[in-house]
Amino acid sequence: MARAGLNRQAVVDLALAVVDDAGPRGFEDLTLSAVAARAGVAVPSLYKHIGGLPELRRAVARSCVSELAEVIETAVGSAVPEAQPGAAELRAAANAVRLFARRAPGRYDAAQGSSWAQDPDAVEVQQAGARSVTAIAEILVRFAVAPEHLIDAVRAVRAALHGFVVLELDGGFGMPEDVDGSFQFLVDALVRSLAPQPLPEGRAVRSGPATP
Numbered sequence: 001m002a003r004a005g006l007n008r009q010a011v012v013d014l015a016l017a018v019v020d021d022a023g024p025r026g027f028e029d030l031t032l033s034a035v036a037a038r039a040g041v042a043v044p045s046l047y048k049h050i051g052g053l054p055e056l057r058r059a060v061a062r063s064c065v066s067e068l069a070e071v072i073e074t075a076v077g078s079a080v081p082e083a084q085p086g087a088a089e090l091r092a093a094a095n096a097v098r099l100f101a102r103r104a105p106g107r108y109d110a111a112q113g114s115s116w117a118q119d120p121d122a123v124e125v126q127q128a129g130a131r132s133v134t135a136i137a138e139i140l141v142r143f144a145v146a147p148e149h150l151i152d153a154v155r156a157v158r159a160a161l162h163g164f165v166v167l168e169l170d171g172g173f174g175m176p177e178d179v180d181g182s183f184q185f186l187v188d189a190l191v192r193s194l195a196p197q198p199l200p201e202g203r204a205v206r207s208g209p210a211t212p
Contacts, residue, residue, distance in 0.1 A: 006039060008049045012059045014038045019060060019106035024169050026106025027064075027113065030057060054121075057110075062125045064110035069131035071096045076135060086142030087191045093139060094161055094187045101165045108169075112162060133158075143194040153194065160190060 018034045019026035032053050036043045050056045075096035079088040101108035111129075116122035137154050145153045164186055166172075173179050 006041065006045070006049060008059075011035060011039070011046055011049045011056065012063060015056055015060050016063060016107070019064075019110060020104060022106055024105040024109055027057070027060065027110035030060065032056065058116060058119070058122050058125055061110045061113055061116050061122070062128050064104075064107040065125055065128040065132070067107065068097070068100055068111040069128060069135065071100045072132050072135045076139065084143075084191065084195050086139050086194070089139045089142065090157070090191060090194070091187055093136060094157075094183075094190070097161050098165055098168075098183060101169060105169050108165070140194065144196050145194065157190060160186060 015030060015035050018038060019030055022029055030053075032043050032046055035056070036046055039046070046056075050059070072093050075092040076089045079092035082088040111132075116125045119125075133154060136157055137150055140150060140153045140157070143153075164183060168179060168183075173182070
């Protein structure tokens with residue numbers, strides 16, 4: 001029996017359910033036939049509500065990217081400040097990203113996909129993605145990262161977290177040591193590397209114009 005009240009948002013919601021059920025490869029393996037089967041309709045019926053698989057994938061990606069950005073923003077907003085500015089917010093954001101990926105690996109994959117990054121039809125997805133990048137950049141500003149290296153720092157943090165998360169989702173940590181402890185070790189290392197470094201003993205910050 002066809003699902004009553006089927007509309008564009010309902011189709012996107014069904015696609016998200018398909019992604020959730022399929023695990024880490026859910027977004028990659030998303031098909032119209034899987035969504036149609038869940039809706040109880042034939043594939044052609046979906047075209048009344050969505051322009052095809054590329055459009056559906058963009059809509060799913062936008063939803064997942066926005067969800068991840070909201071997760072990061074919420075975690076950062078509730079972080080309890082530490083002595084080092086930005087440290088608590090970075091820890092909160094890192095743990096939020098990992099928890100999101102573990103809870104919804106298919107949605108995490110959709111949020112990280114590169115297929116829409118340069119897609120001229122995916123402007124809304126790109127705008128949603130900018131939220132999470134901005135949230136991380138604002139944390140790094142608190143660490144007093146030099147403006148000319150802010151993008152470098154954002155990329156480094158994203159690469160470190162994403163690398164760990166993907167390895168964990170793929171079962172890449174086979175040794176018996178606690179994975180939670182390893183993740184916190186990684187985050188601690190990021191905090192230390194981003195914190196302003198003290199000047200070597202005996203050196204002082206030069207003030208005023210330099211002498212010839």
